Amino acid sequence: MVKILSSFALVLLVTACVRTNLTSYTDPQIPPTFQLGKTMVFAGSMPLAERIPVESKFVELLDAEGIEAVRGVDIIPPTQKMSKEQIAQTLMDSEIDQTIVFSGYQKSLDSQYVPQTYTPGTSYSTVNVYGNTGYITTNTTPGYTTGGYTIKKPRFSYDINLHDARSGAILWTASADARGNAFADADGFAHSTAASTITKLKNDGLIKSVNKPESRNTRTSVPCTTDPHFC
Numbered sequence: 001m002v003k004i005l006s007s008f009a010l011v012l013l014v015t016a017c018v019r020t021n022l023t024s025y026t027d028p029q030i031p032p033t034f035q036l037g038k039t040m041v042f043a044g045s046m047p048l049a050e051r052i053p054v055e056s057k058f059v060e061l062l063d064a065e066g067i068e069a070v071r072g073v074d075i076i077p078p079t080q081k082m083s084k085e086q087i088a089q090t091l092m093d094s095e096i097d098q099t100i101v102f103s104g105y106q107k108s109l110d111s112q113y114v115p116q117t118y119t120p121g122t123s124y125s126t127v128n129v130y131g132n133t134g135y136i137t138t139n140t141t142p143g144y145t146t147g148g149y150t151i152k153k154p155r156f157s158y159d160i161n162l163h164d165a166r167s168g169a170i171l172w173t174a175s176a177d178a179r180g181n182a183f184a185d186a187d188g189f190a191h192s193t194a195a196s197t198i199t200k201l202k203n204d205g206l207i208k209s210v211n212k213p214e215s216r217n218t219r220t221s222v223p224c225t226t227d228p229h230f231c
Helices: 002-013 048-064 084-093 186-203
Strands: 018-026 039-042 069-071 098-114 117-119 123-130 133-140 144-146 149-164 170-180
Touching (some): 018 149, 018 186, 039 048, 048 069, 048 098, 048 186, 149 186, 170 186
Parallel strands (some): 039 069, 039 098
Antiparallel strands (some): 018 170, 098 149, 117 144, 123 133, 149 170
16 A cells, blocks of 8 residues: 555656756847737647647746737647738738747657666564464565666757747747656647746736736756656
8 A cells, every 4th residue: 555655646746847048139229118919829840739739838927917819829830821011911810929939849858767676675573472382573675776777858849939020020029948848748848848938928027917916036947857758
């Protein structure tokens, strides 16, 4: 029973997580009064399994800041080939002010081998005396082996540009490096990159919250606390 509870606790503690770190640069011509307007998030360089969660999470978190946002897949469908002129017209018709565009997306796996370790069993004895005779009972718990497997941790790199939708000018640019643990999935990556990017945009003065006060947190990565083997 103790082993079962310990295993269950380990499952609870070891959860999916992704850390994202950003390095950004803001165009010096942007006025201090700039405020992000209606924004389209376009992660077209990603496979759909990651693109859709990323765009959706950005829209959700921007909405929490009081900023209207739309997913790129909803107004520039991946099933349609559109010219630059058609895209520009679509953005104008949708009243988009800025676009957040991902590019240079790459994903790789870092492998780490966990060596096999054997933990021997333990024995204990009890003595029972009946009259002039003593009886010794010995109980032994079996040993067990851990490790002997390979952990694969995803790593993501990409660039993010904030464009003016009308002129196409780059207002803000950032390079990102994200690392996940062995349990990282598309949803964890989406939350980390969206939360970290929005925090960075706020810290750089491009997002001024409408629905709630601006956060004083300067962290630009989502922390991950798990077993060091996995994260």
